[in-house]
Amino acid sequence: MKKLILAMAAATLAAVATQAAAQPSAQDDTTIQIVGTAEAFCTLPSSWQFASSSSNVSASQFNGNTWTIPAALVADSSGNAVSSSADVSIRVRGQAACNTTHIITLTSANGGLAHAASAGDPPAGFTRLRRMTYDANWRDTSWGIFNWIPSSPGASISYDHGAQVPPGNHEFEIKMGLLRDPANAPMVAGTYTDQLIITVSVPS
Amino acid sequence: MLHRLKSVMAAVALLALPGAAQAQSASAGIDLSSTVYGACGLGTPDASVLDLHDLTGPDGLLDPAKLGSAVLATATIADAWCNSPHSLSLQSTAMTLQRTVPYAQPAYMARRVTFDAKLIGWPFTATIRPHNDNDLFTIDINSPYAAPAPGLRLQISKLQTLNPGGAEQAGLMLESGNYLGTVTIILAAN
Numbered sequence: 388m389k390k391l392i393l394a395m396a397a398a399t400l401a402a403v404a405t406q407a408a409a410q411p412s413a414q415d416d417t418t419i420q421i422v423g424t425a426e427a428f429c430t431l432p433s434s435w436q437f438a439s440s441s442s443n444v445s446a447s448q449f450n451g452n453t454w455t456i457p458a459a460l461v462a463d464s465s466g467n468a469v470s471s472s473a474d475v476s477i478r479v480r481g482q483a484a485c486n487t488t489h490i491i492t493l494t495s496a497n498g499g500l501a502h503a504a505s506a507g508d509p510p511a512g513f514t515r516l517r518r519m520t521y522d523a524n525w526r527d528t529s530w531g532i533f534n535w536i537p538s539s540p541g542a543s544i545s546y547d548h549g550a551q552v553p554p555g556n557h558e559f560e561i562k563m564g565l566l567r568d569p570a571n572a573p574m575v576a577g578t579y580t581d582q583l584i585i586t587v588s589v590p591s
Numbered sequence: 592m593l594h595r596l597k598s599v600m601a602a603v604a605l606l607a608l609p610g611a612a613q614a615q616s617a618s619a620g621i622d623l624s625s626t627v628y629g630a631c632g633l634g635t636p637d638a639s640v641l642d643l644h645d646l647t648g649p650d651g652l653l654d655p656a657k658l659g660s661a662v663l664a665t666a667t668i669a670d671a672w673c674n675s676p677h678s679l680s681l682q683s684t685a686m687t688l689q690r691t692v693p694y695a696q697p698a699y700m701a702r703r704v705t706f707d708a709k710l711i712g713w714p715f716t717a718t719i720r721p722h723n724d725n726d727l728f729t730i731d732i733n734s735p736y737a738a739p740a741p742g743l744r745l746q747i748s749k750l751q752t753l754n755p756g757g758a759e760q761a762g763l764m765l766e767s768g769n770y771l772g773t774v775t776i777i778l779a780a781n
Binding site: 413414415416417418419420421422423424425426427428430484486487550551552553555556589 | 628629630631632633635636638639640641642643644645646647649650651664666668686688693694695697699700704706708745747764765766767768769770771772773774775776777778779780
C-alpha cells in the first residue's frame with residue numbers, strides 16, 4: 388500500500404509538472420511592417436502661358452519659350468538706346484509641383500539682353516547690353532526670386548525654400564522686364580538675346 | 592504535450608502492477624486527470640517587412656497602380672492554429688511619414704496612407720483599413736482551427752491618401768520621405 392501511495396504521489400507530481408510545461412500562451416501575435424517611400428521631386432512647366440504684361444507688351448510677343456521684344460522698345464530708329472522708366476515686362480506661368488524643400492536657381496546666359504555676336508570683340512563707343520530684371524516664384528507667394536538683375540554672363544542667383552511648407556501642385560511664374568537705363572552711346576546693330584535658365588532642385 | 596502525458600501514464604502503469612499482484616482480493620482505481628488549455632500559435636512570417644517601394648507616380652500623387660485591388664505585397668505565416676474557440680484580431684496603423692516636419696500639414700498634401708490589409712486562410716477573411724494608430728478589428732470564432740497550407744496570408748492593396756482630418760481623400764500629394772505602417776495579427780484563445 389505504501390508503494391501504491393508513493394506511486395500515486397509520483398503520478399500526481401508528474402501530472403502537475405506536465406500541466407505546467409504544456410501550458411502555452413493563450414495568445415500569440417506577430418507584427419508585419421508595411422513600408423514605402425515618397426520620392427522628393429519638383430517639376431517645372433513643360434510649357435509657359437502668357438499671364439500679363441505691361442501695356443506696351445502683348446501676348447502675341449510670347450511664343451513657345453521665347454519673348455520677342457519689339458525693337459522700338461530697345462532702341463530708336465537712330466540706334467540710340469531708349470531711355471525710359473516706363474515698364475516693359477511680361478509675366479508667364481505654368482503648372483509645376485514640389486513635395487519637399489527645394490532650391491530655385493536662375494541663371495542668365497548673357498547677363499542681360501546682349502548683342503551676342505560682339506561678345507568676344509565689343510566695338511568701342513557702342514552699347515551692346517540692356518539690363519534685364521527677372522522674377523521666378525510660385526504664384527501668389529513670396530517663395531522665389533524677385534527683382535534680380537544679372538550683372539555678368541552666366542550670373543546666377545538662388546532661393547532656398549528651407550523648412551517651409553512645400554507648394555504641392557502650384558503654378559510657377561516668370562516675370563521678365565527690360566530696364567531702359569540711359570546709355571551714353573548708340574547700340575550695336577543686330578540681335579540681342581538672353582537665355583534665362585530656371586532650375587528647381589531638391590537637396591540630396 | 593501528448594508525448595509527455597503518455598510517458599506519465601506508462602510510469603503509473605509500471606508502478607501500479609506490483610501492487611495489484613500483491614492484493615488479490617482488493618481492487619484499486621486511479622483516476623488521472625489533466626487539462627489542455629486553450630492556446631493559439633502563430634509562426635514566423637516569411638516576410639516581416641512588406642516594401643511597397645516608391646508610392647508615388649511622376650506627379651507626386653499616389654501611383655495609380657497602387658490604388659486598386661491588385662495585391663501589392665503578401666506575407667505568409669505557415670503555422671497558425673488555435674485549439675479552442677478563439678478570437679482573431681488585426682491591429683493596424685496607417686502608413687505614416689517617418690520624418691519630423693516643422694510645419695502644419697497643408698490641406699493639399701498627405702502624410703498618411705491607408706491600405707487594405709486582408710488576412711485570408713482562416714474561416715473568415717478579415718480586412719482592416721487603418722486611418723489612425725492602432726485601429727482594431729476583432730472577430731470571434733467558435734471552434735478550433737489550424738490554417739491549411741500555405742497558411743495565413745496577409746495581403747496589402749488599395750492604398751489611398753488620408754487628409755489632415757484622417758479621412759480618405761484622393762489627389763493629395765505625398766510629402767517626401769519614408770512611410771511606415773504596421774499590421775499585428777493576434778490569435779487569442781477564449
